Amino acid sequence: MNTSSLTQHPAKVTGWQLFLKTVWARSYPRLIGQQRDLSWLIFDMLLPIGGVIAYVCVYKAIGAPNEYIGFVVMGGAMTAFWMNVLWSMSSQLYWEKEQGNLGLYIMAPNSMMAILLGMALGGMLATTLRAAIVMVVGSLIFQVQYQVASFFQLFAVFVLAMTALYGMGMMTSSLFLLLGREAWHFSNLAQEPVYLASGFYFPIRALPFWVAAAASVIPLTLGLDAMRQLVFPSGFKLGFLNTGLEIGILIGLAVFFLVGAKLLLAKMEKLAIREGRLTETRR
Amino acid sequence: MQRSGSWRSFKMAAWLGWQIESNWADPFLFAIYSIIKPLSGAAILVVMYAIISKGNFTSPLFPYIYIGNAFYIYVGQVMTGVSWAVIDDREHYKTLKYMYIAPIRIPIYLLGRGVARFLTGSFSVVITLVVGVWFLHLPLDVTRVNWPLFTMTLLVGIVMLGMLGLLLGSFSLLLVHHSGFVGDAVAGALYIFSGAIFPLEVLPAWLRPIGFAMPITYWLELIRRSLIGNVAQAFPTLAGFSDAQLFAILMGLSLAFGAASIFAFRFCDHRARERGLIDRVTNY
Numbered sequence: 001m002n003t004s005s006l007t008q009h010p011a012k013v014t015g016w017q018l019f020l021k022t023v024w025a026r027s028y029p030r031l032i033g034q035q036r037d038l039s040w041l042i043f044d045m046l047l048p049i050g051g052v053i054a055y056v057c058v059y060k061a062i063g064a065p066n067e068y069i070g071f072v073v074m075g076g077a078m079t080a081f082w083m084n085v086l087w088s089m090s091s092q093l094y095w096e097k098e099q100g101n102l103g104l105y106i107m108a109p110n111s112m113m114a115i116l117l118g119m120a121l122g123g124m125l126a127t128t129l130r131a132a133i134v135m136v137v138g139s140l141i142f143q144v145q146y147q148v149a150s151f152f153q154l155f156a157v158f159v160l161a162m163t164a165l166y167g168m169g170m171m172t173s174s175l176f177l178l179l180g181r182e183a184w185h186f187s188n189l190a191q192e193p194v195y196l197a198s199g200f201y202f203p204i205r206a207l208p209f210w211v212a213a214a215a216s217v218i219p220l221t222l223g224l225d226a227m228r229q230l231v232f233p234s235g236f237k238l239g240f241l242n243t244g245l246e247i248g249i250l251i252g253l254a255v256f257f258l259v260g261a262k263l264l265l266a267k268m269e270k271l272a273i274r275e276g277r278l279t280e281t282r283r
Numbered sequence: 284m285q286r287s288g289s290w291r292s293f294k295m296a297a298w299l300g301w302q303i304e305s306n307w308a309d310p311f312l313f314a315i316y317s318i319i320k321p322l323s324g325a326a327i328l329v330v331m332y333a334i335i336s337k338g339n340f341t342s343p344l345f346p347y348i349y350i351g352n353a354f355y356i357y358v359g360q361v362m363t364g365v366s367w368a369v370i371d372d373r374e375h376y377k378t379l380k381y382m383y384i385a386p387i388r389i390p391i392y393l394l395g396r397g398v399a400r401f402l403t404g405s406f407s408v409v410i411t412l413v414v415g416v417w418f419l420h421l422p423l424d425v426t427r428v429n430w431p432l433f434t435m436t437l438l439v440g441i442v443m444l445g446m447l448g449l450l451l452g453s454f455s456l457l458l459v460h461h462s463g464f465v466g467d468a469v470a471g472a473l474y475i476f477s478g479a480i481f482p483l484e485v486l487p488a489w490l491r492p493i494g495f496a497m498p499i500t501y502w503l504e505l506i507r508r509s510l511i512g513n514v515a516q517a518f519p520t521l522a523g524f525s526d527a528q529l530f531a532i533l534m535g536l537s538l539a540f541g542a543a544s545i546f547a548f549r550f551c552d553h554r555a556r557e558r559g560l561i562d563r564v565t566n567y
Contacts, residue, residue: 047468054474054481056326061481062344064335114490182307189316201327206334 004274022110026118034126048130052138055201059127066230067203074231075136080130081162083193085169086187089116090122094176101272102177104134108275112265116170148235153243160250161223163177167257168219174268178275180271194218199225203238210218212240219253224247292387296395300364302334304399314406319408321356322414328480329419340420341388347518349421351479353411354506357404358444358473361400364400365448366529368393369455373563380562390548393452403440407509422511432526433509436533440502443537450544453551456560477501483519498536501529502512 013021055072093116096102105115106160138144149155176183195201197215204212215221226246229235240246288403305313328348336342374381382392427440451465460464474480476490477499494500504521509528521529553562 047471050468050471050475054471055331057475057481057485058331058348059335061348061485062332062335068335094311185307185316189320192327196323196327196330202331202334206330223536 002198018109019111019114022114023118023121027122028099028118030119030122031125038190046075046133048080049134049137051079052134056138056142065234065239066144067234069142070075070144071228072137072201072231073135073142074228075224076138077131077134078220079195079200080134081165082220083191084120084123084127085165086190088127089120089166089169090172091176091183091187092119093115093173093180097177100144106233107268109190112174112269113170113262115263116173116265117166120166120169144234146231151231153177153247156241157223157230157247157250158225160247160254161226164219164250164254164257165223167254169260170261171264173256174264177272179269180189192221197221203228203240205238205240215243216240216249217253219250219257226250285491289388292389292391293312293395293398293417293544295387296368296392297398299303300368300396300399301402302451304403310519311555316533317406317446318410321509322361322409323358325352325414340526343518346418347482347507349415349419350412350507350527351424351503353408354416354503355474355477355479356407356411357401357441357479358465358479359470360400360404360407362448362451362470364397365393365445366451366466368408370395370453373561376560377564383561389552390449390545393449399450415552422426427512429509429526432505432530436502436505436530438511439530439533439537440499440506442501443498443533445539446541446544448539450540450547453544453548453562456551456555457558469564473499477503477518483520496536498533501533501536505529505533 040226052072055076056069059072069187093102096105105112118192139146176186179186192210197207197211198204198218199212199215204215204221207215212221217261223246225240226243229239229243236242241249297415299390308316329465332345332348333340336345339345348381369379372382383389412421413424447469448466450468475486476483476494477497478494479499483494483500488492501521510527524532
C-alpha cells in the first residue's frame with residue numbers, strides 16, 4: 001500500500017503567502033454564506049434606502065437646494081462602509097469570542113490583521129453592493145446630478161478613506177478583545193454620534209471648526225467632504241478643507257491607523273491572554 | 284387564576300428585561316449611553332434644519348420635526364424591545380424553550396420584555412425635549428399642555444406600539460436570518476410614512492395612503508397637538524380632523540392592529556411549534 005500520499009503535508013507557507021492565505025480563508029465563509037442566503041439583498045440593500053428617503057424628505061420639506069439631496073444620497077451610501085467596519089470588523093472579535101473561535105485564531109500561526117482583513121473583504125461584496133444600490137436608486141428617484149471634477153482624485157480619495165477606515169476598524173477591534181456584553185452597546189452607540197460628527201447628511205463645514213477638525217480623525221469625515229467637492233458642481237463652496245489637503249490628511253490617517261492597528265492588536269492580545277479574556281463569555 | 288398568571292408573566296418579564304438592558308454598565312455609563320444616542324439623532328435633524336433655515340427656530344416646522352423625532356424614539360424602542368426578546372431568548376440566552384414550558388403566558392411575557400425599552404425610551408424622550416426647550420427655544424410650555432389628551436394618547440400609543448412589536452415578534456419566531464433586524468427595519472420604514480419628521484404632503488400622492496393607514500401617524504399628530512397646540516395645526520395634513528376624531532381613528536386602527544397581532548402570534552406560534560423552531564439556534 002502506498003502510504004506516501006497519507007504522509008504528504010501541504011506546502012508550508014510563511015510571510016506574505018501565509019498572510020494572503022489567511023485573508024482568503026477568513027473571507028471565504030462570508031462570500032459563500034452570502035450566496036446561500038439571499039435575504040440580505042432586502043435587509044442590507046433596500047431597507048437602508050428608507051433612511052436616505054427620510055432625510056431627503058426632510059430637506060425637501062425645509063426647502064433645501066438640490067445638492068443637499070445629493071449629499072444625503074452619498075452619505076447614506078457611505079453608511080454601509082461605516083456599518084461594515086463597526087459590526088463586521090470592530091465587534092467581530094467579540095462575536096468570535098462568544099462563538100468560541102477567538103482562542104483558535106490566537107493559537108493559529110497567522111496574523112490577526114490578516115483575519116480582520118479577511119472579514120472586511122468577505123463582507124465587502126455586500127457592503128459595496130449596498131452602497132452602490134443606495135447611490136443608484138437614490139440618484140434615480142431624486143434625480144441627483146453629478147459632475148465629477150477629477151476621476152483620479154475621486155478614486156484616490158475613496159481608496160485612501162477606505163484604507164484608513166478599515167485600519168481604524170482593526171485598531172478598535174483590538175479594544176473589543178477586552179470587552180464583554182458591553183461591546184454590542186458600544187457599537188450601537190457609535191452610529192448616530194458618528195453620523196452627526198462626520199457630516200453624513202450635511203456638509204461638515206456647518207459645524208464649528210474645531211468640532212469638524214476633531215471629527216476628521218474619522219476617515220469618512222474628510223473622505224465624504226472631499227468626494228462631495230469632487231462630485232457636485234457647488235460642492236467646493238461647502239467643503240471644509242481643499243481636496244489636496246484632505247487627501248494628504250487621509251494618507252496620514254491611513255498610515256497611522258494601519259501601524260496603530262498592528263501595534264495595538266499585538267498589545268491587546270497579550271493583555272487579553274494575561275487577564276484571561278479570550279474565552280470568557282460574560283452575559 | 285388567568286389574570287394573576289398574566290400579571291405574573293408581565294411583571295417577571297418586565298423585571299428580566301430591565302436587568303438585561305441595564306446591567307451591562309454602571310448607572311452613570313448607562314445614563315450617558317441613554318442620553319448620547321437620542322440626542323445625536325435629534326442633533327442631525329437640528330443641524331440639517333439650521334443650515335437651510337439659517338437658524339430660524341421660530342418656524343412651526345421646527346417643533347413639528349423636533350417633537351415628532353423625539354416621540355418616534357418610542358416607536359423604535361418599544362417595537363424593537365418586544366420583537367428582539369424573541370431573538371435574545373432564542374439565540375443568545377437559549378432560554379425561549381424554557382419560557383415555553385414555564386407557567387407564564389408567552390405573548391404577555393414578550394410584551395413585558397418591552398417595558399425596559401419603554402423606560403429607557405422615556406428617559407431619552409424627556410432629555411430630548413428638555414434640551415429642545417432649554418437650548419433650541421422649542422415652544423413647549425408645560426402650563427399650556429393639554430395633559431389629559433397627552434396622557435391618554437401616550438397610553439394608547441404605547442399599547443399600540445407594544446402590539447406592533449408583538450406582531451413583529453410573531454414573524455421573528457419563523458424567520459431565520461436577519462430576524463434581529465426586523466424591528467429596526469420596520470421602524471425605519473415607518474419613519475417615512477408616519478409623518479414623524481416631515482409632513483406627509485412631501486411624499487408623492489400615491490404613497491400617502493400608507494401613512495394614513497398607520498396608527499403612528501395619528502398618534503404623533505395628537506402628541507404634537509397636546510404639547511404645542513396651534514403650531515401643530517398649521518400643517519394641512521390632518522388639519523381637517525378635530526382632536527376627538529383623530530383619537531377615534533387612533534383607537535380604531537390600534538384595535539385593528541392589536542387584533543391582527545394576536546391572530547398573527549397564534550398562527551406563527553403554532554407554526555413555530557410544529558416546525559420545531561422554538562429551540563432553534565441559527566448561530567448566524
